[in-house]
Every structure is written in C-alpha cells, then in structure tokens.
Amino acid sequence: MVVDDSRIVQIQMEKILSDTDFEIVACCGSGEEALKKYEEYMPDVVTMDI
Numbered sequence: 001m002v003v004d005d006s007r008i009v010q011i012q013m014e015k016i017l018s019d020t021d022f023e024i025v026a027c028c029g030s031g032e033e034a035l036k037k038y039e040e041y042m043p044d045v046v047t048m049d050i
Helices: 007-017 031-041
Strands: none
Touching: none
C-alpha cells in the first residue's frame, strides 16, 4: 500500500514497484484513509511519506 498526499509521488512509487513481485493493493492520500484501507487489505508492506 502506498500512502502519500502527492498523487505524483504515488504514481512514481507505482512505477518503481511495477517491475517487482510487489502488488500495490491501494494508494491513499491521507493517514485516515490509509487506516481504513489497511483494515480492508492488510498489506504486507506500507510506504509512507513521514
């Protein structure tokens, strides 16, 4: 799951991870949205712009 308030950074992360074995299950623009989606998808890895 990619968490970043910048859509441009989200797209860059999608490109970086596209040639790997990782599957992006969700992109979130806020921490609140990420918490909701985390419960739904239970991803193994979360990238964040903290």
